[in-house]
Amino acid sequence: MAKQLGQDQQGITLRGSAEIVAEFFSYGINSILYQRGIYPPETFTRVQKYGLTLLVTTDPELKNYLNNVVEQMKEWLYKCIVQRLVVVISSIENNEVLERWQFDIECDKTAKDESAPREKSQKAIQDEIRSVIRQITATVTFLPLLESACAFDLLIYTDKDLAVPEKWEESGPQFIANSEEVRLRSFTTTIHKVNSMVAYKKDSFP
Amino acid sequence: MAQFVFEADLHGLLKLDTPIPNAPPARWQRKAKESGAPGPSPAAGMSPMKPANRSHSSSKTPSRTPGKSGSKIQSTPTKAGGDRYIPNRSTMQMEMANFLLTKENDPAEESPTKKEQQKAWAVNLNGFDIEETKILRLSGKPQNAPEGYQNNLKVLYSQKMTPGSSRKNGRYIPSMPDRILDAPEIRNDYYLNLIDWSSQNFLAVALDNSVYLWNHTSGEIIQLLQMEHPDDYVSSVSWIKEGNYLAVGTSNAEVQLWDIQQQKRLRNMTSHSSRVGSLSWNSYILSSGARTGHIHHHDVRVAEHHVATLAGHTQEVCGLKWSLDGRYLASGGNDNLVNIWPCTQGDSGDFAPVQTFTQHQGAVKAVAWCPWQSNVLATGGGTSDRHIRIWNVCSGTCLSAVDAHSQVCSILWSTNYKEFISGHGFAQNQLVIWKYPTMAKVTELRGHTARVLNLTMSPDGATVASAAADETLRLWRCFEMDPIKKKEKEKANSAKSSIIHQGIR
Numbered sequence: 214m215a216k217q218l219g220q221d222q223q224g225i226t227l228r229g230s231a232e233i234v235a236e237f238f239s240y241g242i243n244s245i246l247y248q249r250g251i252y253p254p255e256t257f258t259r260v261q262k263y264g265l266t267l268l269v270t271t272d273p274e275l276k277n278y279l280n281n282v283v284e285q286m287k288e289w290l291y292k293c294i295v296q297r298l299v300v301v302i303s304s305i306e307n308n309e310v311l312e313r314w315q316f317d318i319e320c321d322k323t324a325k326d327e328s329a330p331r332e333k334s335q336k337a338i339q340d341e342i343r344s345v346i347r348q349i350t351a352t353v354t355f356l357p358l359l360e361s362a363c364a365f366d367l368l369i370y371t372d373k374d375l376a377v378p379e380k381w382e383e384s385g386p387q388f389i390a391n392s393e394e395v396r397l398r399s400f401t402t403t404i405h406k407v408n409s410m411v412a413y414k415k416d417s418f419p
Numbered sequence: 420m421a422q423f424v425f426e427a428d429l430h431g432l433l434k435l436d437t438p439i440p441n442a443p444p445a446r447w448q449r450k451a452k453e454s455g456a457p458g459p460s461p462a463a464g465m466s467p468m469k470p471a472n473r474s475h476s477s478s479k480t481p482s483r484t485p486g487k488s489g490s491k492i493q494s495t496p497t498k499a500g501g502d503r504y505i506p507n508r509s510t511m512q513m514e515m516a517n518f519l520l521t522k523e524n525d526p527a528e529e530s531p532t533k534k535e536q537q538k539a540w541a542v543n544l545n546g547f548d549i550e551e552t553k554i555l556r557l558s559g560k561p562q563n564a565p566e567g568y569q570n571n572l573k574v575l576y577s578q579k580m581t582p583g584s585s586r587k588n589g590r591y592i593p594s595m596p597d598r599i600l601d602a603p604e605i606r607n608d609y610y611l612n613l614i615d616w617s618s619q620n621f622l623a624v625a626l627d628n629s630v631y632l633w634n635h636t637s638g639e640i641i642q643l644l645q646m647e648h649p650d651d652y653v654s655s656v657s658w659i660k661e662g663n664y665l666a667v668g669t670s671n672a673e674v675q676l677w678d679i680q681q682q683k684r685l686r687n688m689t690s691h692s693s694r695v696g697s698l699s700w701n702s703y704i705l706s707s708g709a710r711t712g713h714i715h716h717h718d719v720r721v722a723e724h725h726v727a728t729l730a731g732h733t734q735e736v737c738g739l740k741w742s743l744d745g746r747y748l749a750s751g752g753n754d755n756l757v758n759i760w761p762c763t764q765g766d767s768g769d770f771a772p773v774q775t776f777t778q779h780q781g782a783v784k785a786v787a788w789c790p791w792q793s794n795v796l797a798t799g800g801g802t803s804d805r806h807i808r809i810w811n812v813c814s815g816t817c818l819s820a821v822d823a824h825s826q827v828c829s830i831l832w833s834t835n836y837k838e839f840i841s842g843h844g845f846a847q848n849q850l851v852i853w854k855y856p857t858m859a860k861v862t863e864l865r866g867h868t869a870r871v872l873n874l875t876m877s878p879d880g881a882t883v884a885s886a887a888a889d890e891t892l893r894l895w896r897c898f899e900m901d902p903i904k905k906k907e908k909e910k911a912n913s914a915k916s917s918i919i920h921q922g923i924r
Contacts, residue, residue, distance in 0.1 A: 371553060
């Protein structure tokens with residue numbers, strides 16, 4: 214408890230902000246995988262975070278995969294060279310993109326030069342993150358059913374001159390052809406600002 | 420010596436002037452047919468015209484060579500063996516070639532504005548500047564969900580009648596409702612609480628902007644009130660314990676108090692800033708929950724009615740229930756939280772929840788206290804959650820959780836059989852009776868053709884009324900006590916009181 218209070222008073226540094234945002238992505242992606250039913254719900258377990266009960270996966274391979282992405286994101290966020298994270302949900306049979314969760318990141322580059330941390334309480338950031346995650350949960354009420362078995366992909370939009378690390382490859386944007394978009398809430402740590410939105414394939418009603 | 424004869428034969432064959440009829444097509448001919456390309460394939464390198472470099476017998480069958488040689492003779496005779504590419508003049512695009520060769524080297528000058536425009540289009544279409552960003556993807560996709568795993572949301576949301584296993588009920592529960600009442604214009608809003616049954620056996624029903632009272636014993640219907648403004652509607656109703664006053668919450672943030680006998684409005688309490696979707700009485704304190712997430716306590720006896728504010732929710736408070744002993748107030752909101760509030764203020768003078776439960780993944784509207792076990796609370800989650808959870812509010816533990824596979828709108832406990840009933844929505848719009856604490860399903864009551872919105876119980880505990888979006892109210896006689904058992908119970912009750920008396924002495 215005392216440690217938390219100390220953190221509150223210290224303010225937000227660039228590294229701290231990168232960690233917060235990367236952590237948010239980790240839990241956010243887990244929530245999306247659970248809520249959209251990409252993986253069986255039995256493989257998820259509950260953890261307490263942001264004052265909410267969130268579900269994270271227990272599958273070791275998946276955990277490993279997500280950890281790799283999150284660690285890399287942390288690095289790139291610290292260097293302020295990542296602009297967007299996209300979770301693409303596509304059908305396994307015909308590789309058609311059914312849903313696209315897009316998280317835009319705006320980084321305040323001046324924070325790199327500053328040494329003094331910024332003023333914003335952890336609690337305020339946590340509240341904002343909490344409302345975004347709750348919104349993700351609530352989207353299940355209006356997103357169309359994913360009929361077929363689906364797989365997910367993670368795309369990261371970075372600066373052009375970034376050296377591509379091994380294990381990563383270049384890819385296309387994987388847009389949805391005829392899509393409906395919904396903007397979700399955003400949150401900011403005063404150094405990084407994350408805007409969220411979900412695009413889904415418009416149902417062709419008869 | 421034999422090889423020389425062979426060689427001589429071959430040479431003889433090679434000297435043929437005409438192509439051999441019925442020879443199998445040469446490899447180059449076959450290739451030309453396949454690709455349709457002009458010019459022979461490099462197989463020409465295998466020309467038998469190079470006897471010095473090759474040994475014939477090793478690489479080719481004798482039948483092939485003659486064909487090849489024949490074709491060779493057709494084309495221009497060369498000694499080296501490599502074919503010359505003779506293009507087909509008529510298929511060439513002379514004008515095009517001429518243009519390409521002679522035109523200026525640098526491309527047409529793009530005006531700066533055009534470049535800007537193109538860039539703007541690119542950004543618009545792609546959502547980002549292609550020049551500045553690149554998209555990366557982590558290779559090595561994680562293992563997909565195991566085969567045979569069907570996205571269970573599909574199963575959930577397209578559920579039709581599940582084949583029910585025949586359960587051995589201890590009692591007969593009629594599967595048809597006792598009565599069906601018409602409820603036209605009832606608002607199909609999950610977050611409202613539109614029906615309540617008084618201890619005087621009046622069922623109050625809010626239909627859009629009016630409230631009607633239905634007398635269960637006589638069957639007569641009285642219209643109690645109608646909102647002045649046509650755009651306003653009634654968002655919640657709640658009877659005081661004695662049954663002579665009815666609290667009405669409205670969409671314009673008012674909490675009205677009505678006297679039933681005189682059919683007059685006694686008070687109009689305004690303190691909220693948004694619609695009042697939930698109400699609950701604790702003797703003379705009326706608690707109201709609003710769309711802002713605030714809960715106000717009103718003391719209805721005094722002029723300054725607004726005595727306390729509880730701020731624990733960030734979104735609409737849809738479930739609100741005082742415990743039967745009046746010690747705790749349970750509230751459920753659209754922010755997926757369940758808060759347990761004490762009846763008295765803490766040291767700082769502020770109300771703070773003694774417990775907050777975050778496990779639900781959907782809005783919590785169904786909130787009900789167990790009448791026979793103190794500190795036990797049942798809550799049900801909305802569409803995103805679909806679970807019913809039983810809590811002990813003192814320890815804060817979740818005693819049990821069960822997946823109801825459907826949005827839970829309301830839960831009611833029944834002392835008669837130690838069971839509780841829950842109302843559901845898509846896909847079956849059923850009422851489910853569960854045994855406590857085993858959480859086994861006793862039965863399902865079907866009949867509603869649209870989602871159930873609210874449940875309320877009769878004062879004798881035998882009948883449950885359900886209001887649904889199909890504009891009907893159905894009365895189910897599901898907790899009827901056997902008359903013999905009833906007598907036994909009454910005896911037991913009276914015996915109990917005498918024991919207590921003895922104990923006190």
